[in-house]
Each structure stands twice: as C-alpha cells, then as structure tokens.
Amino acid sequence: MTDTAQGHASSTGISNVKLGMWAFLGSECLLFGGLISTYMLYRGRVTGGPRPSQIFDIPFTSVSSFVLLMSSLTMVLAVSAAHKDDDRKTNLWLTVTALLGATFVGGQVYEFTAFYKEGLGFSTSLFGSSFYTLTGFHGVHVTVGIIMLMSLVGILKRSSVPGKKAEVVEMIGLYWHFVDIVWIIIFTLVYLIPV
Amino acid sequence: MAIIERPAPTVPAIVTPTTTYGSLKRPVSATGWRSWVFTVDHKKLGIMYGATAMFFFIIGGVEALLIRLQLAAPNGKVLNADLYNQMFTMHATTMVFLFVMPMAAGFANYFVPLQIGARDVAFPRLNAFGFWALLFGGIFLNLAWFLGGAADGGWFMYAPNSGPVFSPSNGVDFWALGLQIAGIASLTGAINLIITVLNMRAPGMSLMKMPIFTWMITVVQFLLLFAIPVITVALFLLSFQRNFGARFFDVAAGADPLLWQHLFWIFGHPEVYVLILPSFGIVSEVLPVFSRKPLFGYPFVVFSGAAIGFVGWGVWAHHMFASGLGPVSVAVFSLTTMAIAVPTGVKIINWTLTMWGGKLWFTTAMKFAIGLIVLFTVGGLSGVTHAVAPSDTQQTDTYYIVAHFHYVLFGGAVLGIFSGFYYWWPKVFGKMLNEKLGSWNFWLMVIGLNLTFGPMHILGLQGQPRRMYQWTEARAGEGFFNLAFWNLIASIGSFVLAVGILMFLINVLITARNPQKAPLDPWNARSLEWMTTNPPKEHNFDVVPTVHHLDDFFHQKYEEDPVTHTMKQVRTAEEIMAEQERNADKHIHMPSPSYWPIVLAFGLPVITFGLIYSHLISVIGGVIVLFAAYGWALESSTAPDSDFETNTPGTGLDKVASNHD
Ligand code: HEM
Ligand SMILES: [Cu+2]
Numbered sequence: 001m002t003d004t005a006q007g008h009a010s011s012t013g014i015s016n017v018k019l020g021m022w023a024f025l026g027s028e029c030l031l032f033g034g035l036i037s038t039y040m041l042y043r044g045r046v047t048g049g050p051r052p053s054q055i056f057d058i059p060f061t062s063v064s065s066f067v068l069l070m071s072s073l074t075m076v077l078a079v080s081a082a083h084k085d086d087d088r089k090t091n092l093w094l095t096v097t098a099l100l101g102a103t104f105v106g107g108q109v110y111e112f113t114a115f116y117k118e119g120l121g122f123s124t125s126l127f128g129s130s131f132y133t134l135t136g137f138h139g140v141h142v143t144v145g146i147i148m149l150m151s152l153v154g155i156l157k158r159s160s161v162p163g164k165k166a167e168v169v170e171m172i173g174l175y176w177h178f179v180d181i182v183w184i185i186i187f188t189l190v191y192l193i194p195v
Numbered sequence: 196m197a198i199i200e201r202p203a204p205t206v207p208a209i210v211t212p213t214t215t216y217g218s219l220k221r222p223v224s225a226t227g228w229r230s231w232v233f234t235v236d237h238k239k240l241g242i243m244y245g246a247t248a249m250f251f252f253i254i255g256g257v258e259a260l261l262i263r264l265q266l267a268a269p270n271g272k273v274l275n276a277d278l279y280n281q282m283f284t285m286h287a288t289t290m291v292f293l294f295v296m297p298m299a300a301g302f303a304n305y306f307v308p309l310q311i312g313a314r315d316v317a318f319p320r321l322n323a324f325g326f327w328a329l330l331f332g333g334i335f336l337n338l339a340w341f342l343g344g345a346a347d348g349g350w351f352m353y354a355p356n357s358g359p360v361f362s363p364s365n366g367v368d369f370w371a372l373g374l375q376i377a378g379i380a381s382l383t384g385a386i387n388l389i390i391t392v393l394n395m396r397a398p399g400m401s402l403m404k405m406p407i408f409t410w411m412i413t414v415v416q417f418l419l420l421f422a423i424p425v426i427t428v429a430l431f432l433l434s435f436q437r438n439f440g441a442r443f444f445d446v447a448a449g450a451d452p453l454l455w456q457h458l459f460w461i462f463g464h465p466e467v468y469v470l471i472l473p474s475f476g477i478v479s480e481v482l483p484v485f486s487r488k489p490l491f492g493y494p495f496v497v498f499s500g501a502a503i504g505f506v507g508w509g510v511w512a513h514h515m516f517a518s519g520l521g522p523v524s525v526a527v528f529s530l531t532t533m534a535i536a537v538p539t540g541v542k543i544i545n546w547t548l549t550m551w552g553g554k555l556w557f558t559t560a561m562k563f564a565i566g567l568i569v570l571f572t573v574g575g576l577s578g579v580t581h582a583v584a585p586s587d588t589q590q591t592d593t594y595y596i597v598a599h600f601h602y603v604l605f606g607g608a609v610l611g612i613f614s615g616f617y618y619w620w621p622k623v624f625g626k627m628l629n630e631k632l633g634s635w636n637f638w639l640m641v642i643g644l645n646l647t648f649g650p651m652h653i654l655g656l657q658g659q660p661r662r663m664y665q666w667t668e669a670r671a672g673e674g675f676f677n678l679a680f681w682n683l684i685a686s687i688g689s690f691v692l693a694v695g696i697l698m699f700l701i702n703v704l705i706t707a708r709n710p711q712k713a714p715l716d717p718w719n720a721r722s723l724e725w726m727t728t729n730p731p732k733e734h735n736f737d738v739v740p741t742v743h744h745l746d747d748f749f750h751q752k753y754e755e756d757p758v759t760h761t762m763k764q765v766r767t768a769e770e771i772m773a774e775q776e777r778n779a780d781k782h783i784h785m786p787s788p789s790y791w792p793i794v795l796a797f798g799l800p801v802i803t804f805g806l807i808y809s810h811l812i813s814v815i816g817g818v819i820v821l822f823a824a825y826g827w828a829l830e831s832s833t834a835p836d837s838d839f840e841t842n843t844p845g846t847g848l849d850k851v852a853s854n855h856d
Contacts, residue, residue: 034427
C-alpha cells in the first residue's frame, strides 16, 4: 500500500478494509437494535392467530442455532488457514462454513413454512409482522454471507483475488461472526424468554 | 492550469493501466464526459456532489416560493390543499436530504483528504458509488411528482398518518424507498470518510493536529454511521406496511402510534447536527484566517463538537413533548435538551474570542461566517424556549417552530455553506468569486432571511399553525399582530432571499468567464489544503507533507521572532510549492477509474421502482446489482505494478494537468 494513492502505511496499523468492516458492523448493531426493539415492543400483541408460545419449536431452533454457532468455528479455521497461505484448507473451511450457514437458512425456511401453516402470516398480527421482519432480516444477512463465502471460494480457485487474500478472508470472517452473535441475541430474546 | 508555471525539474509519472479487470475493459480514458462519469477522484466527486446539491437547492427553493406565494394573502389560490401538502413535504425533504447533506458531503469529499495530506479517500470506488446512489435516489424521490403525486405527510412522515388509508398515492412509497437509497449513499460515505480520517493522515498529523473542519466532518460521519440504520429500520417498517400488508402502525391491531415517532427522532435529532456541524467546521476555518489569529481554544471546539455528537443521542423526545410521553420523560428530555445548549454556546464563545483583537478582513466568506454566528444564535435562543416543555406545548406546530428551524438551518447551515463557497472557490476552480457581487449576495440573503423568518415568530405566537394551506381574514387579528401584514412581509422576504441566491449563481457564471486566475494563497490561509496548486493536481501533493503543528501550512510560512515574540513570515507559499516540486515523488499510482460504481448505483432505483410497480423489474435491478458487485470485487482499486505501462516521466503528468483546465 505504500507509495500509492493511499500515501503511506495506515495511521492505525489496521488495514482499510478491516477497519471499514468494523465501522459497517457498528452501524449494523443499530439496525438490529431497531428491529429487536420493535419485536420486543410487539411480541405480546396478538389480536388474532397464534401466540409465540403456541408455535415455537425450541428443540428444533436450538439445533439450527447450534449449527450456525459451529459455522463460526469453521470460519476461524478458514481464517487461520488463509494466514498460513494454505489455499486448499482455506477453500475447504470456507465451503464448510457456507454449508453450515445454508443448513441454518434451510431450517429457517422450514420453520417459516411450518408457522405459516399454523396460521401465523406476515399480516396476521403485530407479533407476526415483527417476528418475520426481524428473523427475516437476519436470514438475509446469513444468505448474503453465504454468497460472499461461495464467491470467495470461486475467486480463490482462480487465485485472482485483489488485495491480500488473508485480509479479505478475515474481513468476511468478521461479518460472519457478527451475524452469528446477532443470532444468539435474537434466539435468546425471541425464543427463550417467555412473553 | 496552475499559477506557478515554472519548469518543473522532475515530475511524477502517473501511468495508465492497460489490462482488463473484471468482465468489462476498465475505462482508462481521462477526457470528456467519461472522465466524470467513471471517475473515482475525490475532488471531481466533490464537485459533482456540489453541483447536484445546488440543483436540488433550486428545486427546493422554488417549492418554498410557491408555499410563500400561496400564503401571501388570505384564501390563497396558488395551490390546492393536496398540492400544498406535497409542496411542504418535498420542500423539506429536498432541502434536508438532497441539498444540505450532499453539499456537506461535497465539501467533505473535496477537502478532508486535502486537509489531512492524503492523495485520495480510503475507498475511492465506494466514494463514487455513494455519489451516484445519492443522485439516483434524489431523482427517484422526485419521480413521484409525475407518477400520481409526491409524498404528503410532512418531512417526518408520522405513521399511521402516512399509511395507505390517509396517503393513498404512491408518493410515500417513492419517499420511503428514495430515502432508503440516499441513506445507503450516506452510510457508505460515512464509512469511507471515517476510515480515511483514521487511517490516511499524513505523517505527524495526530488527531489533535487535524484541521477543525475535518474534525467536525468526522463527528458528523459517526453520527451518520449510527443514525442512518435507525431510519433505515423505520423506513422498512413503513414500506412493509404499505406494500406487503405488515401491521406495524395499524392501531386496530394494537400498534403503538409512537413507534414511528421514536424511531424517526432517534435518527432525526442527530440528523440536525449532521446538518449544522459541517457549517460549524467551515466557519471555524474561515474565522481564524480572516481574523489573522489561530482559532481560540481549538481543543474546546473539538471537544464541544464531540460532546454535541454524544449528547445529541439523548434528546430526541423533545420533538414529542406534545404526544403524551408522561411527566418523567418530558422532564428528563427537557433537561438534556437544555444541557446540549452548553457545548453549542461554547462554540459561539470561541468564535467570538477568535475575532476579538484580530485584524478582521471583511471578505464575503467572513461576512457569511459572522452572519452564521449572529443568526444561528437567534435560532438557538428560540430553541432554548422549546426546551422548556410547557412553553413548547404552546409553540409546537405553529409558525414559531418554522421560524426557529429556519434560523438554525438557513441562518446556520446554509450561511456556513455559502461562506465555504467564497472561501474555497479559488482552491477548487482556480478563480476568485467576485467580491462585489458577493456583498450583494450576502446582504440580500441576510435581509431576505430576516424578513421571511423573523415575522414567523410573531405569526407563530399568535397561533398560526404550520402546514395550513390557507389562512382567512376572519382570524387575521389587529395592529401589530395583524396576520395579513406579517404574512405578506414574509412572502416578500422570500423573494428578496431568492434574488440574493440568484446573485450567487450570476457570480458563478461571471467568474467562470473571467480569465483571471486566483493567486496561489489568496487568503494567507493556515491549513494543508492550501499547500498545493489551485486547483490541486490529480494526486493532490507532489510530496506527502510531514506535519509538525496544528495549522501546519501557516507554521511553514511563519516563525516566531525570538525577540519580539511576533510571527514573522519566513517563506512564501510559492517557495513552499517550488520546493515540493523539486522533491516530487517519482512514482504515484492513483486509483483507476471504474464502471462499476455507477452501474451498481443504478441497480438500486430499478429495484425500488419494481417494489412499487412490478416485482419483475426488481429482479432485473437485483441482477444489475449482482453483476456490478462481481465486476467490482474482481477488479482491484489500484492496478498492480506489473500492469502499468512504463511511460517516460512527464507524459503522464501532462495528461493529468490538462484535465483541470
Ligand atoms: C428558500 C428559502 C426558504 C423558504 C422561503 C422556506 C419557507 C418555508 C415555509 C413557509 C415552511 C412552512 C410550510 C408549512 O408549514 O406550511 C417551510 C417548511 C420547512 N422548511 Fe423551509 N424555507 C426555505 C429554506 C429552507 C431550508 C434551506 C431548509 C433546510 C435546510 C428548510 C427546511 C424546512 C423544513 C424542515 C420544513 C418543515 C416542513 C414540514 O412541516 O414538514 N427550508 N419552509
Ligand atoms: Cu431535536
């Protein structure tokens, strides 16, 4: 980076992309903060349709939450492989992470379908609207993460990733961990704490 | 191009990439319209932000004039009730989101890298993307005028009033989705500028040696970083309600009508600091230069700015005193609001003391800066009267409020922006704006402003409600409190104001035709952006400066005389420039232009258009976004060494230099 438009080495010692991702995640905290507050305000407001306790399947969601948690572990393995410049292992762990993430999203799709059949639509009640909005936003974040992971695998195979490889893997790793942590909060507040 | 046209011994070689990245051949052309549309240069983008903001300023201004025409006499017939609602909603939306914010973004883009001695921002392509998203978002917002009517719920668009029942046209949909796009632009801009300031300062420039404008812009970007996501949530809830049948604001389903108000104002109050702090930064640069003294109490100005940035999060409910929050909340928010007046007062004192005992030089820039101090203080004082909840309950939703926020927004934010125009015009365009016309510009604006918004205090205290499309003779009152008289004065004032702004536009045209170049350092300025040519070269500085002082450029020109303890000039700006050129870096890679930012940004309004009319269109928009995102990810921002042609030194620079003519 020295001697380019970027001038000299970074003032903080952290690379631009990583610092940029941190800033973005700081912003994301307030996005989820707003969505979670809306849900907490509305979760007990059921004028029609099922109440939360009537439809939640805690064991099922616990399993899929566990799967998502494990994907953070495999992400860590991918980052450390990238630091060791081990392309094969990096690809392997990135793929496993993406697959675990996909399993979680699959579980969410299944869950949404089940809830819908039990009478909880998007417009059924305030609970319905805010539940689907909050968990849906999280699901979209996981999906975007999966797309990034798979794209990264594709790009690494052709080994044409701009910038330092490990740097990029690490940046996507930050995003992935963040999305996982948000899920832990959502899982606790939405599923575990009774209304 | 520049003023110093001496033969430069060695010039940096700027070379052009030749190879292809991503799926389209990378644009390398640096001439004609392409040099603007595909540019990632922070200076060009700054100018583009400025031009866009000016365009929307004129639109918002015409809307304001229509409002004042309607209200000039009783039973106005210029606009009908429905159109009037759209007019004040779009007037405010345009002024806030499409004029002041982009104008500040333009100043920030242009000057922050220069002030910190960097050659560009941290993410040049993201920067270009932000500009295009803002432009497309703004156009999208205004499309509603032609597609069944614009948004009509007031600029804070309270739900449930903005639901489909009370606002059946698509106006609110365009509004919510258009602001969503503009929000993405602000968010990317905020991330970009924060990282630029944190990571790309010239060697030696610690945070407490940063120019004050850069400081204020940094505080603003943090406010945006955390405020934008909150309105994003609110806008999503509103869109989901209107377009997908969600119940968020459906009171029959048990919804809380205060939810929107809280979300909006948690964003909205930090937003008012987003509007004012850049102008505070500008006048904090202008006042010392034209008082020939350093800024009084630099650390106080920095910390009071940061304090405003923090406390600004704890006052939002003062916009909701009349909504039945309960006595405890009202008392708490009343107190926090009074508290935030303190750091603001600190700034005003610092500015006054900066001028105190200085050799004042009344240029147009200086006049606008002093205008800001005076008029913002007027607005600040009426603001303190709203902080007292019982008094606010009388004032809320009257013209008194309209008077208050125009004094702070026009008298504060806008005058600061105009001060910046006159101060930095020679830097950006290499020519000085005409000072005589500038004087007309200033006085007409200030007189017009007071004529327009001054009487509104009286109107408001008499009880004239805001957002009323007509008033009648029956309620006009008598003598000093005659509504008819003051309404007419306000309307006349708005046209005086408009003529004042017209003077500025004429000044710009005259200056563009004037062949005379500006001197290198016309104001004897203090900060780094003046330590380069007018306009700056594409790579900003021939040598990245090493910083030793606050106001480093000043300290390179002046040194303290050990005997008399006065500052004595030891070098001229020309000498400093000549030295830089002698030591110029030989090899500078600037980020290369790119197609992807504009393509990616274009995908966004396509998606939102589809959300209103047909989801098929959204899918097309999504494909555009994905396509552009891949192209973007696959090309690197600065092409690696091996991909550069080795030009003979000199040819590259000549090409760059001709750009600025
Ligand atoms: C060209 C000079 C301007 C004039 C003559 C003007 C006039 C007005 C008037 C008369 C209203 C009240 C409409 C009503 O309540 O019925 C209004 C509302 C408003 N104006 Fe301006 N204005 C001007 C410039 C600005 C600027 C520069 C800004 C912001 C930077 C601004 C922001 C607003 C806002 C936020 C509202 C509130 C709209 C609402 O009630 O939703 N105005 N303006
Ligand atoms: Cu406020």
